[in-house]
Amino acid sequence: MNVESDAVEMVARLMALSARTAPKAKGTDVIKTMxxxxxxxxxxxxxxxxxxxxxxxGFFIRDAGNVAASDACLLVGSILADAVGLDCGGCGxxxxxxxxxxxxxxxxxxASFRGPNCIVRMADLGIAVGSAAKTASIHNVDxxxxxxxxxxALSLGWLEGCGVAYGIPLRASGKDIFFDRPR
Numbered sequence: 001m002n003v004e005s006d007a008v009e010m011v012a013r014l015m016a017l018s019a020r021t022a023p024k025a026k027g028t029d030v031i032k033t034m035x036x037x038x039x040x041x042x043x044x045x046x047x048x049x050x051x052x053x054x055x056x057x058g059f060f061i062r063d064a065g066n067v068a069a070s071d072a073c074l075l076v077g078s079i080l081a082d083a084v085g086l087d088c089g090g091c092g093x094x095x096x097x098x099x100x101x102x103x104x105x106x107x108x109x110x111a112s113f114r115g116p117n118c119i120v121r122m123a124d125l126g127i128a129v130g131s132a133a134k135t136a137s138i139h140n141v142d143x144x145x146x147x148x149x150x151x152x153a154l155s156l157g158w159l160e161g162c163g164v165a166y167g168i169p170l171r172a173s174g175k176d177i178f179f180d181r182p183r
Contacts, residue, residue: 004172008071009037011139012170015074015132022131024124030079031128032159036167037072044073044167048152055110062183063148069177070169074132075153077162078125083118090119103163112151114163122164129166142171144178 016033024030036044045068052060067073080103083096093099099116107115129145136143149167159165171177 005071007139008141008170008172009035011136011141012037012072012074014139015135015168015170018131018135019074019076019128022124022128024127025084025120028082028084030082030121030124032077032079032162034075034153034158035072036075036153041070041073042068043156044149044152047155048148051151051155052148057148060148060151063146064152066144066177067146067149067152067167067169070171073149073167073169075150075159075165075167076125076129076132077150077154077159077165078117078121079161080114080117080163081161082121084120086120088119091116112147113154113165117163125164125166129168132168136168136170140172142173142176142178143168 012035016035019031019033045064048060048064048067052058052064081100083100085096087095091099093102099118102116133143133145146167146169149169150165153159153165153167154162
């Protein structure tokens with residue numbers, strides 16, 4: 001491993017810290033993180049490729065190439081079976097109890113994520129992911145937030161208990177591999 005890859009792994013740990021300490025509704029932590037390196041990166045890229053081929057989603061295959069070429073990937077997920085308790089209706093259900101009951105019925109197997117999800121918890125996830133990406137940027141590590149990497153991670157059974165996840169692959173090189181990507 002080279003010095004840049006070592007530094008990227010250190011930044012990934014700082015990013016996980018940023019996700020963990022990001023503000024969350026009611027001060028309740030519903031975020032899980034996982035840092036993927038080495039052979040696990042190739043496993044994640046393989047799951048993304050497989051999903052892209054199975055569902056004819058080309059950007060998953062493109063993104064898998066980016067993940068495979070990365071030094072590390074931070075995965076950030078939100079625990080599924082949770083609701084803030086506001087009965088706000090943002091999830092599409094009148095009450096949090098109705099949404100939690102609907103989770104037990106599940107979504108079709110073709111759905112990328114599990115749900116329905118509390119909209120406030122999805123905002124918490126977005127803030128955590130944004131905080132992590134900010135940390136990568138502060139440390140000059142090339143990164144890109146990827147829906148596809150989160151889907152791949154969940155398909156592998158990673159981030160147990162999470163219904164939605166995103167991945168942030170990281171790379172330190174002379175050229176940003178996440179820029180000027182083919183369509």
